Amino acid sequence: MLRFLIHAWHTIDDRLGVRKYFLPIIQHPVPPDTNWWYVFGSATLVTFIMQIVTGTVLATIYVPSTAHAYDSMQFITRDAFLGHLVRGLHYWGASAMILFIGIHSVRVYLMGAFKYPREANWLTGSVLMVLTLGMGFSGQLLPWDQNAVWSVIVGAEQAAKVPIVGTALARWILAGQMLGGMTLSRFYAAHVFFFPGLMFLVLGLHLYLVIYNGISEPPKAGRPVDLKQYRAWYEHMIKTEGVPFWPDAAWRDMVFGVLLVSTIFLLAWYVGPPALKKPPDPTIIDASPQPYWYFLWFFSVLAMSPHAGETFLIIATPSVFFIVMFLLPFIAHKGERSPRRRPWAVALVIMSVIIIGVFWYEAKIHPWVPDFHAQVLPQSVVNSNDPAVIHGASLFHERGCEFCHHVSGYGGHRGPDLTDIGNRLSSQQMMTFIMNGGYNMPPFASLLKANDANDLVAFLQSRKVSGNSQALTRTKQ
C-alpha cells in the first residue's frame, strides 16, 4: 500500500513538477534574521483570500438590483443560515485587510524596503493599496441602504470638484445624471469582477517580485543601499547565511495568520456586521450618512476644513499622497534604510498617525452635526419664574438654537456650550451675536421678532454658573 502511494506521488510529481518548481519557491532562501515585523504582508494576503471566499458565497444570495439589494441584504443578515456570521466575516475581513495593508506599507516605508532593487515591489503594492481602497468604497455601497445611496452622492460630489474632468468623473460614479438601476450594477461589477480581477494580476506580480528580488534583510544603521554592490552583496549573504522561507520564516506568518483569522471570526461572531440603515429611498430626508470606519476620518476632514480652501484641500491632499507614494521609489531608491538614520521618515509616519487619529476622534463625536433630536429644555434646567426667561427657553428650542448649542446636557455641539454664557457675555454682546451670526452661525436678525430676541437674551443671561460649581466644572474638564 505504502509503495503504491509513493509510486502514485512520484507519478503525479513527475507530471506536475511539484518538487522541481513549487518546493524551491516556498523554500527559497531568506535572510536569517527576519522577524515579527515581516508578517503584515502575509496577513494582508490572508484577509484577501478570506474576502474572496466569503464574498463569493455572499454573492450566492445577494441580488445586485436597486429594487432588491436591500431586501436581499436584510435576508442575508436576519434569516439566511449563518448569513449574519458570513456577512460579519466579510465586514471584519475588509476592515482587517485595510488595516494590514496600511501597516504593511508603513513597515516597508520605515524599514526602507522599497529601495533598490525592490522599487517595483513598492509600486505594485501601491497599486494594490489603491485597489483595496476601491474595494472598501464599493463594498460599503453594496448593502444599498440609505447610507450607501448618500455615500454614492457624496463620492460623486467630491469627484465633481476635480478640475476639468470633475463633472465627467462624477457622472461616471453616478452612472448617469441621476441615481438609478445602473448605479448599483456598476459598483457591483467593480467590486466582484473588475477590482478583484486586477488584484489577482497585480498580486501575482507582487509575489513574483518578492521571490525574484528576495525578502529584504532587516535594515542596519550605517549600511546604506549601494546601487552597484547591493545585488552581489545580497546574493552572497543569502547563499552563505540564508534559511528556507518554509518553515524557518513562514511559521511566524502562520501563527499571526491564525491569530488574525480567529480574531476576525470572534468579531464577526460577537459584534457582527454593521446594522443596515433605512431603505435606500432618496426621498427619505431623515438621513445621517456616514462612511464605514476606514473612511470616517476623511469625513471629518470634509467637515472641518476651512470653507475657503476646502475644494483645494480635499482634492490636493489625496492627490499629493498618492503622487508621493508612486514617486517614492524613484526619488529615494538608495542610501540609508534604517529608521534610525531617517528621522524625517519616522516623523512623517508619526505625524500622519496623529493627524488621522485626531480626525477619527472628531468623527466619532461628530460635533458639527446638528442635534435634530434635541429635547425641549426641562423646567429643572430653565430654573426660572420670569416669563421672559421661560419664553426665551422655549424659543431656544423652537428656533433651532438647540440644534447646535449645548445647555446643561441638552442640545448639539456645533456651536459653543452656552451653559454658563451669562457669566461671559453682556446682553448687548449676545444681541450682536444673535442678530449677525458668526462663522458657522446664521444671522437671526430677519428670523426673530424684537420681543423674541429680547426674551432669548433674557434666557441666555440667566445661564449662569456660580463660582464654586464653575470651578468644579473646570476641574472635571
Add this chain to the structure above:
Amino acid sequence: MNTNERSGESDPVSQVRRDMLNAVCILLGLGASALVAAPVVGFLLAPFLRPKPRLWRPVGRLQDFQVGQTVQVKFARSNPLPWDGFLAETSAWLRRETEGYLIAFSINCTHLGCPVRWEKNAELFLCPCHGGVYDDSGNVVAGPPPRSLVRYPVRVTNGNVEIQTTPIPLV
C-alpha cells in the same frame, strides 16, 4: 531539430521570415483585441448615451400649498429603468413664496450633496452631514456650502404644480 534551428539563426532569409512572423502576430493580436475592446468600451458608456428627457412632473394641486410654507414633494425621475425600485422617485423642497410664486429647491446640499432638511420652526434648511445652513430662500447662512441651494424649474398648469426633472446638481 535543434541543430536545424541553430543553423537557421544565421540564415538571413529565416531571420527576415522570423521578423515578419513576429510583426504579423503582434498586429493580428492587436486587431483582435480592438475588435473586442471597441464594443466593450462602448457598452461601459451606455448610461451616458441614454436619452435624458427633461419632463414636467406634477407634484400636487396649487391650492394644497400654503403661502409661506415649505414642504417636501416627490416625483418620478426622468427615463426610469424597470428595476429602479427605491430610486424611481426623487424629491424636492417646494416653497410657495407668494400667491403666484413657487420655488422648488433641490434637496442636495451644495457642499457634498447630502439631503438638507427644512426645519419649520427654525425656518432654516439644515444639512446633517457637515452642518451647512440655508435660509428660507436657499441662501447659505452658515457652514461649509459654497453656494445657494439649486432651484428646479417649476410651473403651474391648470392648477397643477409641476417640477421639471433635473440631473443631480454637481457643484
